[in-house]
Amino acid sequence: MIFSICVYAAPYSSQASYSAYQFARSLLAQGHKLHRVFFYQDGVFNATKLATPPQGEFDLYEAWQTLAKEHNIDLAVCIAAALKRGVLNKEESVRYQKEANNLADGFSLSGLGQLIDAAVDSDRLITFGS
């Protein structure tokens, strides 16, 4: 079965992002396909490369990137939600004349169309953090 996952909540403040990650790992382990993870609302904070969890705590940021690399998964971040929360890739930081960018490797900024596309192309769309 083809799954997509939506993440609406920030990491650490709530369990939602970590549950989404565990769900992704589980469905892949059972032989299903993960088409896309879409980060919306505060979920975009999963995509910053500046976050530095303390040693001994699970590093969810790195875990997403490893997952994307291992299984070639599309980690799509809503561009409007990201820009207003200060999550920018290099291109956007140049466009808006900001002095830094912080979108981690493996994530891409894209529009809400990618969420609709995920709904259309997947058998199941599972939301975390609503």
Next chain:
Amino acid sequence: MKKILLVSRHAPYGSSMAKDAIDVALAAAIYDQDISILFMDDGIFQLTKEQNASEISQKNINAMLSAFPLYGVEKLYFHLSSAIQRGIKIDELALDNITALHDEEISTLLNSQDQVLSF
């Protein structure tokens, strides 16, 4: 084309849930999907008349909702019990092209969809 139901369950201004749901509904309409929207729980408060969000530097949610038909979003529903629980009468709703659903009709609506997006 897929049948997508968007369930909106949050009050209009305390969080961005209501507005973010509207953005998703419009995206679905632009991508020519068969979109329906169901307001339930505190989502009912989005439908009330005479909102004045400019006081908190925001846009009126009910005004955004009334623009839906322009974008081809015409299947609008609300959960009747949620409205009754909150003391909101049908003639107090800002939209007149919205259908009231009883509890058992909610499950029929959910079962008829390909995907459900929850906000």
